[in-house]
Amino acid sequence: MNRLRNKLILIFLAATLVPLAATMWYTASLLTLTSLKPAADQVKILADSLLRTSRELYQRDSADLKARAQKGDLQPQKFAAAAGDSWPDAVRSFHESEAAERFDYNQETSRMDYLVRHGGDVWVYSTTLADIAGVRSQIAAARELVDVASERDVRRGFQLYYILAVSSMWLLSLALLVYMAHRLSRPIQQLTRGLTAVSAGDLNARVAERRDDEIGRAIKAFNDMAEKLQESTERLVYLRQLASWQTLARKMAHEVKNSLTPIRLTVEEMMARYEDKDRSFMEQATQIVVDEIETLERRIRAFSQFAAEPPVRPGEVDVNSLLQERVAFLKTAHPEVAYECRLGDGVHSVIADQDLIKGILTNLLENAAEAAGEGGKILGVTAEDNGRVAIEVHDSGPGLSEQARSSLFQPTISFKKRGMGLGLSIARKSALLSGGDISLVKGELGGAGFRVLLPMATNGFQTRADRG
Numbered sequence: 001m002n003r004l005r006n007k008l009i010l011i012f013l014a015a016t017l018v019p020l021a022a023t024m025w026y027t028a029s030l031l032t033l034t035s036l037k038p039a040a041d042q043v044k045i046l047a048d049s050l051l052r053t054s055r056e057l058y059q060r061d062s063a064d065l066k067a068r069a070q071k072g073d074l075q076p077q078k079f080a081a082a083a084g085d086s087w088p089d090a091v092r093s094f095h096e097s098e099a100a101e102r103f104d105y106n107q108e109t110s111r112m113d114y115l116v117r118h119g120g121d122v123w124v125y126s127t128t129l130a131d132i133a134g135v136r137s138q139i140a141a142a143r144e145l146v147d148v149a150s151e152r153d154v155r156r157g158f159q160l161y162y163i164l165a166v167s168s169m170w171l172l173s174l175a176l177l178v179y180m181a182h183r184l185s186r187p188i189q190q191l192t193r194g195l196t197a198v199s200a201g202d203l204n205a206r207v208a209e210r211r212d213d214e215i216g217r218a219i220k221a222f223n224d225m226a227e228k229l230q231e232s233t234e235r236l237v238y239l240r241q242l243a244s245w246q247t248l249a250r251k252m253a254h255e256v257k258n259s260l261t262p263i264r265l266t267v268e269e270m271m272a273r274y275e276d277k278d279r280s281f282m283e284q285a286t287q288i289v290v291d292e293i294e295t296l297e298r299r300i301r302a303f304s305q306f307a308a309e310p311p312v313r314p315g316e317v318d319v320n321s322l323l324q325e326r327v328a329f330l331k332t333a334h335p336e337v338a339y340e341c342r343l344g345d346g347v348h349s350v351i352a353d354q355d356l357i358k359g360i361l362t363n364l365l366e367n368a369a370e371a372a373g374e375g376g377k378i379l380g381v382t383a384e385d386n387g388r389v390a391i392e393v394h395d396s397g398p399g400l401s402e403q404a405r406s407s408l409f410q411p412t413i414s415f416k417k418r419g420m421g422l423g424l425s426i427a428r429k430s431a432l433l434s435g436g437d438i439s440l441v442k443g444e445l446g447g448a449g450f451r452v453l454l455p456m457a458t459n460g461f462q463t464r465a466d467r468g
Contacts, residue, residue, distance in 0.1 A: 012177045020170060061129050062103045065114045069125040081120030091115065091122050105129075187215050194222055203230040235432055238409070312433050316349045316457050317357055319391055323380050326361040336374040344383040350454040352434035357454070360427045360438070364393040364450050367423065371397030377445055388436070388453050397447035400440070408440060 068074050079091050087095070094102050094115045104113040114125040190207050197205035205226060207219045320343045327339045350357075368378045372395045381392040400408070409428045428438045436454040443449035 009174075009178060009181060012174065016170060016173070020166065023166075057129075058105070061112060061127075062114075065103070065112055065125060065127050066101075068127075069114055069116070074125045074127070076116070076123035076125050079122045079124065087122075091124065095122055184215075187219060191215075191219055191222055194226070198226055198229070203233055231437065235437060238428070239432060241410075312353050312356070314351050314353055314434070317352050317354050318349050319357075319382050319389055319454070320344075320347055322354070322357060323361060323382060323391060326358065326365055327378075327380055330362070330365050330369065334369040336376075337369045337372050338375075338377045339380070340377065341380045342382075344381075347382045347384060347389060349457040350389045350434075350436075351457050352436070352454050353430075356430035356434055357452075360430050360452060361391070361393075363423045363427045364452075368393050368395035368397070368448070371395045371447055373397065379445055381444075384456075385453060387456060389456050391452040391454070392441065392449060394444045394449040395447040396445040399443065399447045405440060409438070 065074075069076065079087050084092070084095070090104055090113065094104075095117070100117055102115045104115065105111075106113070110129055112127055112129050116123045116125070187207070187210075194205045194207045203226060206223050209216060209219050209223065323343070324341055327341060331339055365378065365380075369376070372378055377396040379392075379394040381390075381394070383390050383392075409424050424438075431438045431452055431454070434454060436452060439451050439453070441449040441451045
């Protein structure tokens, strides 16, 4: 479960729902104050009052018309029964209703008719009234307006549209927040998985770097930490292996040395006491045995050097000058090889034991010369590498096989005339003691390439060295 994303969503809900509810409540209260409904209610009351008044006026005018007709103040219009076919519709309708009398009001002419039955005839008394019809039409229009206002309440309609608009915007904002929360939490999840993998022992775990913000810098810091932790772990494992090999080397050197000494003394004693004619053969045979013993002694000294722990005296070393000095020293020993140096501009000094670095460079340059052979080339390079100084040695030899790469820095016994099989192991051990390391890189001249990484000198160290 993505807790960070859910927390971001909850924060958004808490930060928006409270002000949203307050805004809606305030808007609803404001609309209540400005609603048209109270005005519509007043218009309805006024319309009802006018309607009652118009009815009272109608009844009064009807009674007055009837009284005047009975007194004879008005002359009626008489419709004889014999001419019934020519009667107006209102008269015919009254005659057929069999009512004794009836009042009719014509809204268009504002005329009131009083219809009275006299036998088979119909008498019609008429008078003109006030504009009651206009009043009634206005009342009807007012009532219609009131009905429309009641059906279409502005406050209610505005509230509905307002709620829909605000809800739509809020839902859109929520969807955008969920998307952004997912984008924000995904690299953190990847970083968490990477940390979990590293804590479980997977030092090859890395997180893809696709951001340049704080999270991206955190991912880059994690990758750098994992890389350095992997390098440190590999160095620690290698040093532990070296410790085991050193113990074995010391034991073997001691045992072999104990056996070689009496063998050499015995052979020399045999030669001193031998007085036969074949003394020359004996001398030759004895010399061969002594030479082989000396060879074994050299190998034992190499194992003793490998097993020894020399004191490390770190100091400021100019790598450019040291590389040029080693190349110049070895040119005389290998005139058949062409040497070239490519020194980096502004390359700083390193903090290391100068004797150990000399030994490392001598070993790498010697191996390169032996691999390049007659007419070969050797390239020495210095450069800065992520806050450290790199020294590289490349040769034009045949390169290294996969089998040789797999056990390149492991101490093995070599039966070459000039090789002991411990050179690269001693060189890497010296680099590790100096706070650096040696690694295999792609050769620029077609053969093998080695890189020595060493810590760069700082102003603080230089100041202490000057004072010391």
